[in-house]
Amino acid sequence: MVAYSSQTFADRIKTAYEYLKAKDYDKTRQTLDKELSKNPNNAGAKYIYSLFFLTKSNKAYHVDSSYYFVLGALEDLKNTDAKVLAEWKEIEVTDSAMKAQKAKIETMGYDEAKKKNTKEAYQLFVKKYPTAAQTPDVLVLIDNMAWVEARNKNTIEAYQNFLAQNPNAPQKEEATRKRDSLIFEKETQVGTLQSYVSFTEQYPENLFVQQAHEAIFARETIFHEVAVYQSFLKKYPKSLKSNLCYDWILAFYQEDKSYEAFMKEYPTYGQLDIVSERKSVESKPFFVIFEGKKFGYIDAEGEVRISPKYLSVSEDVLCEGIVDEFIYVSENNLQGVIDKKGNVIVPSEFDEVKFFDTGLFKVHWEGKDGLWHLGGYAITPQEYDDIEILNKYFIKVRKEDHWGLITYNGRTVTPCQFDQIAVQGDGFVQFKQGKKYNIMSNQTLADLMIQRNAKIKATYDTTYLINDQYIKVKLDTLRGIVDVQNKVIVPLLYRDVKLVSNAWAVYTQKKTWQLLNINGQPLTNQNFKNFNYNEQYIAAKTDKFWGVIDNNGKLIKNFEYDSIAFVQNIVLLFKDKKVMVEFPHAKNPVDMTGLRDMTIEKGNYDNAPAYVKYNKNGKWGIMNFAAEPILPAEYDEIHILDKNLFSVQKLGKVGLIDFAGKIVLAPKYEAISNGNDGHKNLFLGGSFGIFHRERKILIEPQYDTQLTAYSSLDSNKIYIANKEGYYGLIDKANKILINFDYLQIKTWQDSIAIVQNDDESWQFKRFLMPKVVVNKNNTNTNTNNNQQKNTNNTNTNNTNTNNTQKNNTQVVKKDSIAPKKELIFTDIVFIKESYKETIFIGSVESTDGQKRFGVYHNQLKKELLPLEYQVIYNIGTKEEPIFFTDKRVKDTFNVAYIRGADGKVIWAKAMKEYDYKRLICE
Numbered sequence: 001m002v003a004y005s006s007q008t009f010a011d012r013i014k015t016a017y018e019y020l021k022a023k024d025y026d027k028t029r030q031t032l033d034k035e036l037s038k039n040p041n042n043a044g045a046k047y048i049y050s051l052f053f054l055t056k057s058n059k060a061y062h063v064d065s066s067y068y069f070v071l072g073a074l075e076d077l078k079n080t081d082a083k084v085l086a087e088w089k090e091i092e093v094t095d096s097a098m099k100a101q102k103a104k105i106e107t108m109g110y111d112e113a114k115k116k117n118t119k120e121a122y123q124l125f126v127k128k129y130p131t132a133a134q135t136p137d138v139l140v141l142i143d144n145m146a147w148v149e150a151r152n153k154n155t156i157e158a159y160q161n162f163l164a165q166n167p168n169a170p171q172k173e174e175a176t177r178k179r180d181s182l183i184f185e186k187e188t189q190v191g192t193l194q195s196y197v198s199f200t201e202q203y204p205e206n207l208f209v210q211q212a213h214e215a216i217f218a219r220e221t222i223f224h225e226v227a228v229y230q231s232f233l234k235k236y237p238k239s240l241k242s243n244l245c246y247d248w249i250l251a252f253y254q255e256d257k258s259y260e261a262f263m264k265e266y267p268t269y270g271q272l273d274i275v276s277e278r279k280s281v282e283s284k285p286f287f288v289i290f291e292g293k294k295f296g297y298i299d300a301e302g303e304v305r306i307s308p309k310y311l312s313v314s315e316d317v318l319c320e321g322i323v324d325e326f327i328y329v330s331e332n333n334l335q336g337v338i339d340k341k342g343n344v345i346v347p348s349e350f351d352e353v354k355f356f357d358t359g360l361f362k363v364h365w366e367g368k369d370g371l372w373h374l375g376g377y378a379i380t381p382q383e384y385d386d387i388e389i390l391n392k393y394f395i396k397v398r399k400e401d402h403w404g405l406i407t408y409n410g411r412t413v414t415p416c417q418f419d420q421i422a423v424q425g426d427g428f429v430q431f432k433q434g435k436k437y438n439i440m441s442n443q444t445l446a447d448l449m450i451q452r453n454a455k456i457k458a459t460y461d462t463t464y465l466i467n468d469q470y471i472k473v474k475l476d477t478l479r480g481i482v483d484v485q486n487k488v489i490v491p492l493l494y495r496d497v498k499l500v501s502n503a504w505a506v507y508t509q510k511k512t513w514q515l516l517n518i519n520g521q522p523l524t525n526q527n528f529k530n531f532n533y534n535e536q537y538i539a540a541k542t543d544k545f546w547g548v549i550d551n552n553g554k555l556i557k558n559f560e561y562d563s564i565a566f567v568q569n570i571v572l573l574f575k576d577k578k579v580m581v582e583f584p585h586a587k588n589p590v591d592m593t594g595l596r597d598m599t600i601e602k603g604n605y606d607n608a609p610a611y612v613k614y615n616k617n618g619k620w621g622i623m624n625f626a627a628e629p630i631l632p633a634e635y636d637e638i639h640i641l642d643k644n645l646f647s648v649q650k651l652g653k654v655g656l657i658d659f660a661g662k663i664v665l666a667p668k669y670e671a672i673s674n675g676n677d678g679h680k681n682l683f684l685g686g687s688f689g690i691f692h693r694e695r696k697i698l699i700e701p702q703y704d705t706q707l708t709a710y711s712s713l714d715s716n717k718i719y720i721a722n723k724e725g726y727y728g729l730i731d732k733a734n735k736i737l738i739n740f741d742y743l744q745i746k747t748w749q750d751s752i753a754i755v756q757n758d759d760e761s762w763q764f765k766r767f768l769m770p771k772v773v774v775n776k777n778n779t780n781t782n783t784n785n786n787q788q789k790n791t792n793n794t795n796t797n798n799t800n801t802n803n804t805q806k807n808n809t810q811v812v813k814k815d816s817i818a819p820k821k822e823l824i825f826t827d828i829v830f831i832k833e834s835y836k837e838t839i840f841i842g843s844v845e846s847t848d849g850q851k852r853f854g855v856y857h858n859q860l861k862k863e864l865l866p867l868e869y870q871v872i873y874n875i876g877t878k879e880e881p882i883f884f885t886d887k888r889v890k891d892t893f894n895v896a897y898i899r900g901a902d903g904k905v906i907w908a909k910a911m912k913e914y915d916y917k918r919l920i921c922e
Helices: 006-021 025-038 043-053 063-077 082-091 095-116 119-128 135-153 156-165 172-188 193-202 209-220 226-235 242-255 259-265 272-280 315-320 442-449 784-789 791-796 798-807 913-919
Strands: 286-291 294-299 304-310 326-331 334-339 344-350 352-357 360-365 368-373 386-389 394-399 402-407 412-418 420-424 428-433 436-441 462-465 470-475 478-483 488-494 496-499 503-507 513-517 530-533 537-541 546-550 555-561 563-567 570-575 578-582 595-602 610-616 619-623 629-635 637-642 645-650 653-658 663-669 671-674 680-684 687-692 697-703 718-723 726-731 736-742 744-749 752-756 762-766 772-774 810-812 827-833 838-845 851-857 863-869 871-874 882-889 892-899 905-912
Touching: 006 025, 006 043, 006 082, 025 043, 043 063, 043 095, 063 095, 095 119, 119 135, 135 156, 135 172, 156 172, 172 193, 172 209, 193 209, 209 226, 209 442, 226 242, 242 259, 259 272, 272 334, 286 304, 286 905, 286 913, 304 326, 315 326, 326 344, 334 352, 344 352, 344 360, 352 386, 368 386, 394 412, 402 420, 412 428, 412 442, 428 442, 428 462, 436 442, 436 462, 470 488, 478 496, 488 496, 488 503, 513 530, 513 537, 530 563, 537 563, 546 563, 555 563, 555 570, 563 595, 570 595, 578 595, 595 637, 610 629, 619 637, 629 637, 629 645, 637 671, 645 663, 653 671, 663 671, 663 680, 680 697, 697 718, 718 736, 726 744, 736 744, 736 752, 744 827, 744 838, 838 863, 838 871, 851 871, 863 871, 863 882, 905 913
Parallel strands: none
Antiparallel strands: 286 294, 294 304, 326 334, 334 344, 352 360, 360 368, 386 394, 394 402, 402 412, 420 428, 428 436, 462 470, 470 478, 478 488, 496 503, 503 513, 530 537, 537 546, 546 555, 563 570, 570 578, 595 610, 610 619, 619 629, 637 645, 645 653, 653 663, 671 680, 680 687, 687 697, 718 726, 726 736, 744 752, 752 762, 772 810, 827 838, 838 851, 851 863, 871 882, 882 892, 892 905
C-alpha cells in the first residue's frame, strides 16, 4: 500500500479543479478518475465531479450524476483529514459548498417538477430527492392533489384509497371523518332505531359510532322516567351512554331519597363512593353556621358537615335551612351547587342557578340559559334565551323569540323556528309558525328526531286534537282529518267534521251530513239533516224521521221516530207524544211519556255509582240503570250528597232524604251542602248551621259563617262559630263554651283554645273543666256533670272556678299549658296548625319595650322555648322545625340553632353584630 501525504492528496484535487475552471473537461475527468481509483473515498474528487457534471458547457452534463457525486462527497467528508480540509478550503471545497451544490441540484429538480405540476412529477422528485428541503412541501402538494381527487369523487372508496396511498397526509383525519360520515349516512339513511343499532354492531370503530349511540339513547329514553333508563341498560349493556343512564337513574333514586336501594341494585356503578357519601347524609337537614368570617353547614344533630369556607350564602338558606340533597353556594358573586359532602355539582360560574327538574339545574350566564346535570356536567351549552319544561318528553328552548324542542338529554328535536310550542292532550305537541299550526304526537316527534333532514311544517290555519289518533285540521274554510302521522283520513273538503261513535260525520257543501267509517269510507249512501250519538250508535234524521245505525252502517232502529236522544247508554225514543226509554239493564223499554229531561247523576265522593236523574211533568226523580225507582218524580231538584243521602227541594225549600226514602231533614232550608268529615252545611235566612247524621248533631242555622269543627277527630262535638264578626266556641248541643268575643279562635287542645282579641293580641282560653281527683281518700270526683253546669262560669269568671277547685280540695290534672291570664301574645306565627299538632312562635312586649319570643307546642305539655329570645324563626321544615334564636350578651350575640323537639342547643357562637347580621334571616 502506497501512502500519500495530505499535501499530495490536496494537490490533485486542486489540479482537477484548475482543469475544470479552464474547461479542459477531458483532463478534469482523467485526473478525477485516477484519484478515485486510488482513493475511492475522496470527498474532494467527488465534489469536483459533481461540479463537472453540472457544467452546462460540458458535453457530459448530467444532473442526476452531479447529485450522486455531491451526496457521496458529503458522506466522505465526515472522515477527511483536517489538514486536507484546510488545503481544500483554498479552492472552496468545503462542507457548505457541497451543501449548496446539493441544494442547487434539488432546486433545479423542484423547479422542473413545478413546471409539470403533476402528481407523478412530484412523486418522482420525492423519489430522487428524499432529503431535499422542498420534499416536505412536495409531499404536501402530492397529498393535496390526491385529496382534491378523493374529495371530488366524495365516495367511501375514494377516501379509503386516499388513506391507503397517503397514510401520513395532513388530510388523514378529515379523510377518515368523511369516509366514516359517508358510511354512517349510508347505513342509517332510513333513520330507524334498528338502522342505528345495526351500524353500532357493524362499525364499532367508526368515528360516528358515538352519534349512533346518542340516537339510540335519545329514542329509547325519550320518555324521561327511571324505568326507561333501567330498560335501556338491560337492552344495551355495552352502550357508550351507559354512564349517563346510571346518572339519570341515580337522579331519580335521589329524588325519592333511595340511595341505599340504588347501591344495592347497581353495585358496579363507577361512582359508588360518591353515592355512599351522599347516603350518609341522606334526608338530613343542613343549616348554616358562620365562623372565621366564612359560612359552613351543620346537620340537625350539630355535626359539622361542611367546614366554613364560603364567603356568602343565599338568603333562602339562611331562612329555611337545606332539606334538598344539594346546596346552592356563592363564590365571587357567582352561583354554583355542591352536594351535602361538599362535592361540586355545578361550578360557581353562573349568575343564577336553580333546580329545574329531576336531575337538572337551569344555569344563567350573561343573559343566556343552559342545563346542567346533577352528575356534574353540562347537558346543553349556555346558548338559549329561555328554557321551559314542556312535558315528560321534551323541553322548550328559545332563541331570538323563536321556540324549539330538545330532549332532557339535550338532543335537538326541532330547531328554534316556531312562534309558539304548546302541549296538546296527554301525548301531543302543537306548533305555531306565523299564522299556521300543526300537531305532532310525542312518539312521531321521537321518530323524527333521529331522522336526518326531517322537518316539521306548520301548514294549517287551525288544528284540533280529537283523541290520541286523530287531528281535525282547517285550511281556509275547509276541514278534514289527519292521523297523528299526518296521513289524510278525511280530505279537506268539508264545512265541518265530527267524530261520532267511532265514525265521522262530515258536513258537506250542500249543508247535509254524511257518515263515513273511521277510515274515511262512506258508511251509508244517505244524507242526513241532523244526528246525535252515544258510544255505540248514531241517531240520524232524514227529511222527516229519525232512525239508529251502528258505526258499521247496520240499521238498528227504523227511520220512523219523531226524535231520538241518548243519555250515555240509555236510548230515548219519541213518537206521537209517547216516550219509550230503553235502559241497559232493563228487560223491556219503559214508558216515560211526559219525560222532559234526563241526566246521569253521581255523588261527589270516591267510587260513587251513577244514577239516572229524570224530569217527568216538571218534577225530578231518581232511578237506577235497571229502571228501578229510588226517588219518585215529585221534587223541584235533587242532588246526591253522599252514599246514603239526597238533598231534595220542594217549593223552594231543601231537605235531606236517604236512599230508603226516609226523610232525614224536612225541606225547610235554602241550601244544604257537603262539609268536612261527613258534616252537612245548612243555610237559611242568611245564616249557617250544621248537621251530622251519624254523630246525631243538628245545629240549626243561626251563625254568620259556616261552622268549623274544632278538631278532625271522629269524636269531635265542638265547633268554631261566628256571630256579628266575632268568633266563639259551641258544643254539639249549641251550648256556648267560649263567648263570641274574639277575632279568631284556633285549636289547641281538648280544653284550651287560642283566641285573638280585639286588639289583635292572642291568649290561651280554657273552655272545658279538667278532670279532678279528691286527695287522700283515693276516691274520684267526676266533674263531667258539673263541667257543663260550670261552663259559662268558666268562660266568664276563672277566679270562681279556681276557688271552687280549692274549696273542694281538688287537684287539677295537667293536660296542657294552663292559660295564664297575664300571658298576652302581641303576635303569633303558626308553624304547624292542626288538632294533632300545633306549634307556634309567640311574642310578648317585655318591660324594656322590646319584643321577646318563645315557642309553644300543644303536645309537649310545656313551653318548647321560653319567652326570652330577641329573635326566633324556623329554619327547618314544618315536619321537623329547627329554631334560630339569639340573646344579646353585652356587645356580642349568643347565636344558637335549637332543635325543635327538645330545645337542645346544637350550635352556638358569640359574634359581633356585623357578623351576626350576615347570619340572620332578614
